[in-house]
Amino acid sequence: MKNATSTASGILLVDKTGGMTSHDVVSRTRRLAGTRKVGHAGTLDPMATGLLILGVNSSTRLLTYVVGLDKEYLATVRLGVVTTTDDAEGEALGEPAGDGLLAGVTDARLAAAFAGQTGEIEQVPSSVSAIKVDGKRAYARVRSGEDVVLAARRVTIAEIELLGAPRRAVADDGTPGTGAEVVDVDVRVVCSSGTYIRAIARDVGAALGVGGHLTALRRTRIGPFSVDDAHSLDELGSVVESGASVPLIAAAAAAETLFPVWRLDEAQAVALGHGQRVEAPEDVRASAQGSTPVAAIAPGGALLGLVEVTGRTAKSVVNFPPDEREVTA
Incomplete structure (x- = not known):
């Protein structure tokens, strides 16, 4: 590990693992890159994995232009259970939909519900998002007992592709609704910046009358940058331990891409x-x-x-x- 402060500038693509906050990734990267000047372009929830773009030293100035790029995600939507956070991190709300209602979720209705979430739409963010309300994060207000309802925002969802057939099963993974009959659907989503994938899960479940939440999320692309070219923090740690520097994309190369x-x-x-x-x-x-x-x-x-x-x-x-x-x- 290097003790001297590095002035190397560039863009770093990180494949975030689950359970870490985006701030955790920035903090560890500061140590690995040998500089305090590290920032990120767009957060990922702790539950989510995948591409996080970091700027190191003067290349943090490029992040403003990365934040607004379109994004691609792979996600799993669970129908039949509503949660307090619209994802698997929250608690189940009310009773699960049950097999009677889920039996009416035909492939045609499912496709139509997801299609209804595409295009330019008004989307209400999850109440536990990082959006600030009167200077305080919405999730902090919710955790302190406040009832928070955020205003709808206009987003563009270019594509929602259903991947494979829906899986009908009894949830047994310890997540909200364990023991309930559910329908899991894998999807690929291409959307504008500011889109909440868990809000898509919530709204598709509501449209079908059975409720829904997100159980898995992976960001695979931001603009022209792919998670296939990213490194995990463990991989970056091994690189630095070997005596090499963190593998940055030069500012010029990144700018030429953008x-x-x-x-x-x-x-x-x-x-x-x-x-x-x-x-x-x-x-x-x-x-x-x-x-x-x-x-x-x-x-x-x-x-x-x-x-x-x-x-x-x-x-x-x-x-x-x-x-x-x-x-x-």
């Missing part, structure tokens, strides 16, 4: 680095549509910063310190 690219010459790099406006080439102006930033890559291949194009000229809006631009592996 934004249009402008490869600067020396004069352009110096001018932009000093906060001056610079005439942007025609291809750069064409690629910078709306408010999309452009990744400005210095002649040496490092990320100089993100620039905003207005008319024929561009100006840097996010700069990267020279001493943090290169990843020191």
Whole structure:
């Protein structure tokens, strides 16, 4: 393990295990990466596993642009039991639906209920979410005994794919509703940032009249970044113990994945680095549509910063310190 503070900058893809908070992952990564400057783009509940994107040192400045990317999840929805948290971490509410009601959950009704959750919809977040209500997290208010009902938010659910046939069984895994007859459905969800997958489980169960909650959740993708390229914290620990550095994606490589690219010459790099406006080439102006930033890559291949194009000229809006631009592996 390294004691000196590292200035290496980059993006780190972590495959979070269940039972950890996102803050736990950040804390351990700070030790592994040898720096306090670590942040994450989008939390995962302790129950959930999968992709968590971290920024290290100056690359935390890229996280603002990662948070809003679309996401993909694999999930298991359990129909027949309602919980206080809309997932398996809560307590069962009321009596399970029972086989009489569940028998009416045909494949056609099931498909229609999930289809009803797709598109641009108004979704009410779970009351135990991290959304702040008058400066206090909703889940903290619920735990202190308050009755919290959050306002609906507009989200876009591009796709819900049912994976395999529904499984009808008696729950025997110790989760809420154990001993009750349930229907488990595996799904793949592609959605906008801000979508609550457990709210989908809750609302599908309500639409079918049997109740529902989430029993498993794994995030597999955020924008162009896949969990297949991520490392577990144990793997990262082994890498550091061997004497190597945490395997970061260089800021330039990450920015080239996220934004249009402008490869600067020396004069352009110096001018932009000093906060001056610079005439942007025609291809750069064409690629910078709306408010999309452009990744400005210095002649040496490092990320100089993100620039905003207005008319024929561009100006840097996010700069990267020279001493943090290169990843020191």
